[in-house]
Amino acid sequence: MxxxxxxxxxxxxxxxxxxxxxxxxxxxxxxxxxxxxxxxxxxxxxxxxxxxxxxxxxxxxxxxxxxxxxxxxxxxxxxxxxxxxxxxxxxxxxxxxxxxxxxxxxxxxxxxxxxxxxxxYGAGSQVTGPNSFQNGCLTFGRFTVDQKQRILFDQFSQEIALTNAEYRLLDYFLGRPNDIITRVDLLAELGSDLTKYVDRTVDVLILRLRRKIEENPSKPVHLQTRRGQGYIFVTNHVRDAD
Incomplete structure (x- = not known):
């Protein structure tokens, strides 16, 4: 190769x-x-x-x-x-x-x-679908996350390209399903590089991740906002009211 x-x-x-x-x-x-x-x-x-x-x-x-x-x-x-x-x-x-x-x-x-x-992007190494792994996978909705390879797959085993920051955000939420997470906690837990960013950066990352995992990003099923509180990641298909 x-x-x-x-x-x-x-x-x-x-x-x-x-x-x-x-x-x-x-x-x-x-x-x-x-x-x-x-x-x-x-x-x-x-x-x-x-x-x-x-x-x-x-x-x-x-x-x-x-x-x-x-x-x-x-x-x-x-x-x-x-x-x-x-x-x-x-x-x-x-x-x-x-x-x-x-x-x-x-x-x-x-x-x-x-x-x-x-x-x-599929350069420099072979990327396999989630069915090739027996462990280290999480599912939500129509998606599977291979935590060993740090890859998100859709229901057709097609990879959904995520940036490093987007994957870290998704992985953090998946580790705390159905918990309300404040913006301050989100910045603090994601790592030292993100703690230096302004709030607008968090908004951009949330929006970009929603565009990749939500059928309608303006009415998210999974990555929801709780006004005045923070964010919550809902793993089932029922959307709670904001």
Whole structure:
């Protein structure tokens, strides 16, 4: 099986070199690029499996590149963001970035995140349906969650692509079915990276997850809001009144 090819778009030469070395050490091919123009040129002759984009590209914006990619390619995007970029993180989520990693990042975590996104897109590894597992699966409604592979399947055993943040949110709710969870508890329990985000980020993640697991996201059956209290994940088909 050929090694996945990762495009790196970062205007800082030392960061590009470090990322190339890290990816090569982990059996991933890397193509470094310093600008959007360089990406536009190289992508004409190079088939990428994933693009790693820095939000800050000198006088350019990584968000502009992400938006351009989303308009023309079904290509996984992982964004590198700084601690002070809360608004850009939200916009990146809304544009459809598959994951985002805060700088400075743990090298092993970055590689794990990249591999998780590649797996969700079917690149670099074989993805099997839930029937191949005897344990580690949870069901709700018409969905099955394979907790070993961290994959969501529909009733036809088709994978529903989730970003890392979306999966973590779903997994957290499934571990506390029918419990009301406050926004503060949700932020605190999801991990240190999400505690730095503003409330709007939680709203975006909730909305994106609802679009993937609810037949009508505006009238959710599973991931419901309790006004003034927080959220509750209902595992059966009966929708409680808000």
């Amino acid at each position: 050929s090694r996945p090819t990762i495009g790196i778009v970062d205007d800082e030469a030392s960061m590009r070199d470090a990322l190339v070395a890290l990816l090569h050490q982990n059996q991933l091919d890397a193509v470094p690029m310093a600008s959007i123009a360089e990406f536009n040129d190289i992508q004409k002759t190079t088939a990428f499996d994933l693009i790693l984009i820095d939000l800050r590209l000198g006088d350019e914006s990584g968000l502009d590149l992400a938006l351009s990619i989303r308009k023309s390619h079904d290509l996984p995007i992982v964004m590198l963001t700084g601690h002070g970029d809360e608004t850009d993180k939200i916009v990146g989520l809304e544009l459809g970035a598959d994951d985002y990693v805060l700088k400075p990042f743990n090298p092993r975590e970055l590689v794990a995140r990249i591999r998780a996104v590649l797996r969700r």
